Amino acid sequence: xxxxxxxxxxxxxxxxxxxxxxxxxxxxxxxxxxxxxxxxxxxxxxxxxxxxxxxxxxxxxxxxxxxxxxxxxxxxxxxxxxxxxxxxxxxxxxxxxxxxxxxxxxxxxxxxxxxxxxxxxxxxxxxxxxxxxxxxxxxxxxxxxxxxxxxxxxxxxxxxxxxxxxxxxxxxxxxxxxxxxxxxxxxxxxxxxxxxxxxxxxxxxxxxxxxxxxxxxxxxxxxxxxxxxxxxxxxxxxxxxxxxxxxxxxxxxxxxxxxxxxxxxxxxxxxxxxxxxxxxxxxxxxxxxxxxxxxxxxxxxxxxxxxxxxxxxxxxxxxxxxxxxxxxxxxxxxxxxxxxxxxxxxxxxxxxxxxxxxxxxxxxxxxxxxxxxxxxxxxxxxxxxxxxxxxxxxxxxxxxxxxxxxxxxxxxxxxxxxxxxxxxxxxxxxxxxxxxxxxxxxxxxxxxxxxxxxxxxxxxxxxxxxxxxxxxxxxxxxxxxxxxxxxxxxxxxxxxxxxxxxxxxxxxxxxxxxxxxxxxxxxxxxxxxxxxxxxxxxxxxxxxxxxxxxxxxxxxxxxxxxxxxxxx
RNA sequence: UGGCCGGUAGUUCAAUUGGUGGAACGCCAGAUUUUGAUUCUGGAGGUCGCAGGUUCGAUCCCUGCCCGGCCAACCA
Numbered sequence: 053x054x055x056x057x058x059x060x061x062x063x064x065x066x067x068x069x070x071x072x073x074x075x076x077x078x079x080x081x082x083x084x085x086x087x088x089x090x091x092x093x094x095x096x097x098x099x100x101x102x103x104x105x106x107x108x109x110x111x112x113x114x115x116x117x118x119x120x121x122x123x124x125x126x127x128x129x130x131x132x133x134x135x136x137x138x139x140x141x142x143x144x145x146x147x148x149x150x151x152x153x154x155x156x157x158x159x160x161x162x163x164x165x166x167x168x169x170x171x172x173x174x175x176x177x178x179x180x181x182x183x184x185x186x187x188x189x190x191x192x193x194x195x196x197x198x199x200x201x202x203x204x205x206x207x208x209x210x211x212x213x214x215x216x217x218x219x220x221x222x223x224x225x226x227x228x229x230x231x232x233x234x235x236x237x238x239x240x241x242x243x244x245x246x247x248x249x250x251x252x253x254x255x256x257x258x259x260x261x262x263x264x265x266x267x268x269x270x271x272x273x274x275x276x277x278x279x280x281x282x283x284x285x286x287x288x289x290x291x292x293x294x295x296x297x298x299x300x301x302x303x304x305x306x307x308x309x310x311x312x313x314x315x316x317x318x319x320x321x322x323x324x325x326x327x328x329x330x331x332x333x334x335x336x337x338x339x340x341x342x343x344x345x346x347x348x349x350x351x352x353x354x355x356x357x358x359x360x361x362x363x364x365x366x367x368x369x370x371x372x373x374x375x376x377x378x379x380x381x382x383x384x385x386x387x388x389x390x391x392x393x394x395x396x397x398x399x400x401x402x403x404x405x406x407x408x409x410x411x412x413x414x415x416x417x418x419x420x421x422x423x424x425x426x427x428x429x430x431x432x433x434x435x436x437x438x439x440x441x442x443x444x445x446x447x448x449x450x451x452x453x454x455x456x457x458x459x460x461x462x463x464x465x466x467x468x469x470x471x472x473x474x475x476x477x478x479x480x481x482x483x484x485x486x487x488x489x490x491x492x493x494x495x496x497x498x499x500x501x502x503x504x505x506x507x508x509x510x511x512x513x514x515x516x517x518x519x520x521x522x523x524x525x526x527x528x529x530x531x532x533x534x535x536x537x538x539x540x541x542x543x544x545x546x547x548x549x550x551x552x553x554x555x556x557x558x559x560x561x562x563x564x565x566x567x568x569x570x571x572x573x574x575x576x577x578x579x580x581x582x583x584x585x586x587x588x589x590x591x592x593x594x595x596x597x598x599x600x601x602x603x604x605x606x607x608x609x610x611x612x613x614x615x616x617x618x619x620x
Numbered sequence: 621u622g623g624c625c626g627g628u629a630g631u632u633c634a635a636u637u638g639g640u641g642g643a644a645c646g647c648c649a650g651a652u653u654u655u656g657a658u659u660c661u662g663g664a665g666g667u668c669g670c671a672g673g674u675u676c677g678a679u680c681c682c683u684g685c686c687c688g689g690c691c692a693a694c695c696a
Contacts, residue, residue, distance in 0.1 A: 066634085093696050128695065186696050192692050196622035199692090230694055240623040242692045251694035270696050293624060294691050318625085320689095325631090331696095373644070377626095380689050384631055387645050397658060437658070468656080477654060483675045511654050519661050588655045611656040614647090 060112060064425035065111070067376040068319055072286055073112060082284040082312055086118030089283050090144075090151070091158075091274070093125045094136035096331035097346045098143045098354045100388075103422035104322040104371040109287055110149045111372070121281055122151035126159045126275045126466040128246055129257035139346075142229060143354040146366050158273045159259045161280050165268050166220065168276060168306050169231060169249055173212045175249060177305055180203055180215040181232050188230070191237075192245050197468060199237035199245045218250055222265035222346040226252050231266075235301060243294045247271055275314070276306070283314040288379065289321040322371065322384040325350045326541035328548050334554055343542075349603045350542045350563050360539070361583040361593025361605030382547060389606045396591045396605065401434050404479065404524040405586040406570045409453040411499045411528070414484060416506075417450025425450035426528070430510070432480040444574050448481045451528040453570045455588075458523050459500050461489060466615055470500070476521040479587065481501070483519060524587045531570035536592065536602045538565040569602070 077084050088109040092098065098106075113120035122144065126132050154209050172178035181188065181204045193199035205616040207215075216231055218224065231250040239245055274296075278286045286299070296316045303313040323329060329352060337343045337351070346353050349360035357367065370391040374383055387390035390523065418426045428448045435441035454470070463471040470476050475485040484502040492498050507514050511522070545558035578584065581596040583605055 066636095071636095091696095095696080125696065131695075152643070170671075188694080194621080194692055197692090227694065233695095242623080245692080248694050253694085267694090269694070274696085290625070291690055292696090296624095310628090320626090322679075373633090377633070379626060379633085381632060384645075390645055393657090402655080433654095436653085436655075466656095479654060494673070517656090521656080585655085585657085590657095608655075608657050615656080 053590055065372060069287060069319060069376050072317060073116060085284055086116035087282050087284045088113050088287060089121040089123050091123045091125045092140050095131045096136060097139050099352050101329040101330055103147060103367050106147060106149055107368060107371045108376055119152035121156050123156035123277060127268050127270060129255040134258045136365040146358055156281060157259060158277045159257060161277050162260060162264060164280060165273060165276055173209055173216060177229055177234050179207050179234055180212050180229055182229050185371045201237050219266050222254055226254055228252060241294055241297050243298050247298060271295060271298050274323045275302050277283060278314045279303060279311055281307050281412040282311045286314045286316045288316060288318055290318045293318045319376045320378055320380055324385045325382055325387050326543050330554060330588055350539055360603050361591060362392055366391045400583050400585040400591055402587050403575050403584045404526055404572045406453040406455055406526050407567050408456040409570045410456045410497060412452040412454050412460055412502055414450040414502050414504045416503045430480045440594050446572050449529055449531045450529045453531060454523060455527045459497055461497060475519050476523055477511045477519050478525045479522050480511050483513055524570050526570045530573050532573055532576045534569045534571050534600050534602055536567050536569040538604045539563060
């Protein structure tokens with residue numbers, strides 16, 4: 053089949069949500085208007101799961117020429133805070149998305165919400181219940197068991213108005229009364245068993261201050277906020293599917309909606325192996341000191357990933373690639389990492405750094421008139437595939453650091469790095485041959501003696517002979533010291549907390565290893581937050597606050613590690 | 621126990637009104653390579669959850685069953 057659409061549609065994502073938008077638009081719903089929203093609760097920072105929702109909502113708005121609003125669902129003043137509002141906006145901008153128009157707040161709609169609640173009371177569709185939370189919960193019944201109607205369910209509307217207004221005025225204690233919708237205490241969908249619309253909270257709200265003594269619940273606020281803003285497609289995660297009946301019921305029973313009622317569509321949230329996407333768990337990780345904070349590079353929060361060096365473009369590419377469906381899914385974190393590598397491989401500046409230094413002395417290296425080893429500046433490309441990245445000059449001398457892994461006294465099969473009698477290339481420098489090595493009491497090499505071929509400047513010999521390995525190195529006299537954090541999975545279990553396990557039982561005690569590294573001099577001028585490739589090792593980001601500290605973003609693919617694994 | 625939603629390579633997703641099941645990542649092999657990286661080529665890998673039914677023909681439609689997730693906050 054070959055229609056003109058094949059060409060134009062190839063790159064735009066297709067999924068059941070977009071299919072619905074296309075169908076709705078074609079059917080003339082909302083007069084062809086498309087509007088979405090991203091509605092975080094300001095009680096924590098964004099994580100990569102939110103990135104999926106953000107990309108979906110903003111992506112659809114853009115593809116269909118519509119708008120996507122940022123609206124804070126700030127209906128619970130006891131757990132929410134202005135600092136999260138600031139942080140979330142910062143993270144959203146970093147990810148690369150700009151909301152349409154002003155930032156919205158559910159709290160801006162408290163007045164309208166209250167009026168609509170009175171409208172429900174007037175229609176006999178809402179009532180004030182004087183019972184406590186525990187009693188209401190018991191009366192709700194259970195799965196397959198009927199609910200019990202509240203003794204206050206048939207109150208007169210006069211009494212309901214009076215009580216509701218006095219709740220608003222602050223006459224009653226927290227938790228002493230609630231406003232409930234009168235729906236159906238026998239409904240199979242538990243959400244429909246007379247849900248709570250308002251609870252009494254004499255709490256200070258960071259935006260409405262002390263104006264309100266009652267606060268709307270999520271269910272009462274969300275759909276109506278969507279409707280007030282003109283949302284057409286209200287996208288949320290699967291666990292809200294049961295709430296859709298409520299969402300529709302509220303909208304259907306309000307007379308003066310400013311726009312055609314929006315529709316809720318649910319999709320599966322993003323999960324990743326070896327981590328957990330839960331604000332509750334995040335908070336405990338931070339509070340118990342398992343990580344340094346919400347921006348610890350091991351956290352799947354956007355600020356954690358940013359500090360770790362994950363490029364926003366790679367995160368966007370990843371969440372677009374995994375698509376949108378209703379299947380509960382857990383994505384392999386390695387898939388995310390492959391997107392990080394793809395992005396970084398293309399753009400990261402190459403540098404040399406030795407993480408676990410082993411001393412090398414070149415025994416036939418020349419000395420100058422003063423008896424000091426001569427220093428030769430060698431030119432090294434900043435990117436193997438991108439000439440425009442230019443080159444830099446790196447000092448080479450007779451005393452060097454190499455990686456401990458790059459030398460073996462007795463090389464195992466298929467090992468083709470340095471060992472006694474074997475010649476390798478020191479990248480862009482010279483060919484060297486190991487002679488012997490000093491070892492410590494445990495037999496570990498402490499110093500390797502080599503000879504070099506003076507005719508191999510630049511890394512190749514005139515006779516064209518080949519070597520099997522090219523290694524990175526740093527001149528000892530010029531090395532810059534740095535602290536490098538090497539990160540591993542936060543949780544050892546691919547599915548923390550599954551099969552009844554306790555999430556924190558699989559917390560990886562060695563999720564961070566810190567080493568004292570030796571860097572080539574150019575890295576002394578590293579930019580804050582920039583990601584470099586340390587050749588043959590991986591990608592490393594400088595800490596935004598201290599450029600002598602590096603975080604390993606992700607390692608390079610490692611064939612040698614695979615070979616070793618297979619031999620076991 | 622009731623309701624809702626799911627089940628397609630190892631993993632995650634596709635397959636446009638029922639017509640020989642594809643991609644990405646991972647894995648394996650080869651080529652290239654002054655990063656065991658990158659890049660390129662090829663390969664292995666499937667009882668479309670199970671069983672019936674409708675049909676010339678079913679991953680797709682119907683029924684039943686099995687498995688997984690969510691729901692009984694005055695959280696979102």
